[in-house]
Amino acid sequence: MLGVVTAFVAGWDVWTGSRSDYYASIALSMSQNWSNFFFGSFDPSGTVTLDKIPGSFWVPALFVKVFGFSDWAVILPNSLAAVAATLIVAVTAKCLLSPTAGLIAGAVMASTPILIAVSRSNQPESFFVLGLALTAWASAKALQRRSFGWLTAAGLFVALSFQTYMLEAWAIWPALAAGFLCTKQPFLRKLWQTAVAGVVSLAASVSWIVVVAVIPAAQRPYIGSTLHNDPWEMVFGYNGLGRFGTDTADAAAYRSFTPPFSGSAGVLRLFNEQVAGQIAWMIPTAILGVVVLAVLRFSAAITVFVGVWLVTFLAMFSAVAGMHQFYTAALAVPMALAVGLAFAQARHKRKVWAQAGIIAVAGISALAIGAFYGGYSIVVAVIQAILGALAIGLLVAERRRGSLVRIWTALLAAVALVLTPAAWSVVSMSHPSSTNPVAGGVAEVSFGGGNPFGSRAGGGGSAQGAPQGVPQGTPRGASQGARPPGGAGGPGGSGGRIAASSLDWLEQHRGDARYLVAAFGAQIAATIILDSGGQSVLPIGGFNSGDPVPTLDAFRTLVTDGALRYVYAPDLIGATTVSSTATSSEQIRAWVAQNCTAVADLSGTGIYDCSP
Structure with a gap:
């Protein structure tokens, strides 16, 4: 059922969706010959590549090669990747603890608004989230079984994720290493196994870069968005240090690129006007979830793994100089695991306070963010709060494990946790966007606004003069499918x-x-x-x-x-x-x-x- 619901929200009617012409042309060009396919050539003649490693486009290019070019051929693969990621995270949580953990984790994934929004476009994000989900699955096996083989497999999935979104994939390694070092086995064994798995992951990660770098420039396309036709520069300069702003960038060594869609960097950046409605609904709940796991003495290795992963990604997205809102879709994986495992562990231990706290924090977050945006958001948030109160009441009334009340309480709790972000996800189905996918019916292009809840949504232009986003039926300003300013x-x-x-x-x-x-x-x-x-x-x-x-x-x-x-x-x-x-x-x-x-x-x- 979870897969069917996710597939409906992420994939229904994508054949009439909004595509990015830039990325669509890449899939079309890559489908024409294997050289273009490997290098990620932007144009059919193989003149220049796109501005990243082409892993996210290999499956869409194969779809175009098999089925011919169409909007659905370049968008549907991303929708399917989001569905697969949701199911893998649900299965991971279930295997770690219980079906309840899988249900909650899957529900959080499926109702993460920005994940649904970007999965309905051909922006290269969904396959990265899928790679992270696979990494979480293999990591769970490695930590549960204290297995070097599964640790190496997790590292290879990190490398696979690297082919889709480069350096961001490596941000999971601190969590994986910390979790494995917390497993109960001799320290030196853990240390050398972590080191070897890391080296294997590193080698697999840079394999595409190495192959491209050793091929003479005259025999391959120019590496896009570089000054020196260098794949190392593209990955570690333009898509690495260059993302943290021009103040840290050496203009003679590499080019900087900081998308201006998510406000200013800072501690509360993920709660500002541009980002909060996309990803912030479950952040406080996920943080509480890590605390609950620690207090209730869940597996130390898993708790450390999920906690460090969550904190690392929160810090990364708060510190990067500029980003699209859809970059934060990667947060869905650690958040889903934290919430799902924590709530299920609390039920397993019969700790009403922990279950009630998780539901309450989710409801309060929904009310705060919903009140800020207004419109349908506050109405749904109020309903979520009422359902949360009812679920907490049922928790207090529970008497024995396996009762019908207990089953209905778990289902009601799942709804009470994710109702408002789920509503934003559903609304996104009617508002496709290609240039800057965002959820909830907000305006397509949203700039500035570094302060959390610094100004009412829809209350005038930002410092850059772009429209602010409001969750309403018809976006203000340009339509969701409009091209970037300046025409085609x-x-x-x-x-x-x-x-x-x-x-x-x-x-x-x-x-x-x-x-x-x-x-x-x-x-x-x-x-x-x-x-x-x-x-x-x-x-x-x-x-x-x-x-x-x-x-x-x-x-x-x-x-x-x-x-x-x-x-x-x-x-x-x-x-x-x-x-x-x-x-x-x-x-x-x-x-x-x-x-x-x-x-x-x-x-x-x-x-x-x-x-x-």
Whole structure:
């Protein structure tokens, strides 16, 4: 039943959902040949890769290869990954303690709003959560059985998760190591086994990076979002140190990237206006859950593992300079385990105070967050509080194990724990978002707002001028499916979507050129790749037009050799001069303005002919 409910919420009607054109084009390009598949090529010709290790896109690419390209082919795999993660966490909790633990843990996973929201898009998050769930399952086996083999397996699942979200996967190792060192066996044995498993995990993690690094640059795509075409730089610079802000980034060594969607970093960041409704509902309850496990003397190894994992991830998401809200979906796994195991252990020990405390904290959290957002949230939160009070009353009335009252109490408690976040998850089904998936019907793009509950949702713009989110039927501002500000170009883009008639003309006049057309930035190039059914498009500058690919000399060579003739640049006016610090993309833009002519047959479309 848990799997059916999760599948419905995460997967129903995704075929009419909202996709990210950028990520959809990657899945399409990767499906065309095995070289693109391995490297994670953004474009069909294998010019430049996406800005991360492509593990999250391997399954969607296989779906496209088998079933053909469609919205559901690139979104449904993510929904299925979320369902699988939910079931694996439920099974893990059940094996660790009892069916009640599995029920509660699965319910927390299935009702984590941001997990459901991102699973209904083609953003690369759901497979990371699945990797974490598999890691939790193997870790539980390792800690229960004090098994070196299962510890190594857990490390390999960490490495698998690394292929989907890189360094964030390693944040689970402190918890795994601490938990294993708490198992009852000789200390030196635990130490060397942990060290060996860690080395195996490290080696497996960096395997893709090593293989790509040893392949000559001329025989592979340019590594996206790097300054030096270096996979190590992409993983540890751009996607590592670069995520903690420009103050810590060496601009000459790597590029920084800090998404401005979750407010300012800080201790209470996860309770601010942009993030609280997405993930914070169960955070206080999960923290209490770890305390309950410790007080009720549950397995020390498991308690330490879950507790350190939860604290590590809470600290990580609070400290990173900028992030999308959906990054926090990874918190669902340790939170679900903490809440599920704690409540089940309290029932096993017949500790009414612990059960009542868990239900009460969940209800109070729902009331506080619901009151902040208003609308349907406060109504559902009040209902949750009433159900919680009823569940606590039934707890007091329980007399014997296995009674019908005891079964109904457990079911009612599960509902009383997750009702309000579950409502946000259900509402998300009607509000698909591709650029920045968020739950509960809030506005698609939500910036700023570092202070917890610093301003009422919907009470005007943020410091950056973007709309704040409110949980209501119709999001304020742009629709959930809207593209990034600036039209189809998005970051680094150069204008609106190319017309179908222009695409037809380009295909008719392409001749023997390798590329159908060139476009500035991967965002606008992605729309052409998709609209043309997977034709080769040159994405000048990569993801955000900042990559030195191609260089001006390489671009001119492509034109001279006949590999490229046409350029799509609807905003070319004023690009005839460049500064001494201009990027390759800016240099090419100026060269096109000076040396290419607008196609007469497509007047006003922004398509230029650069043939010699």
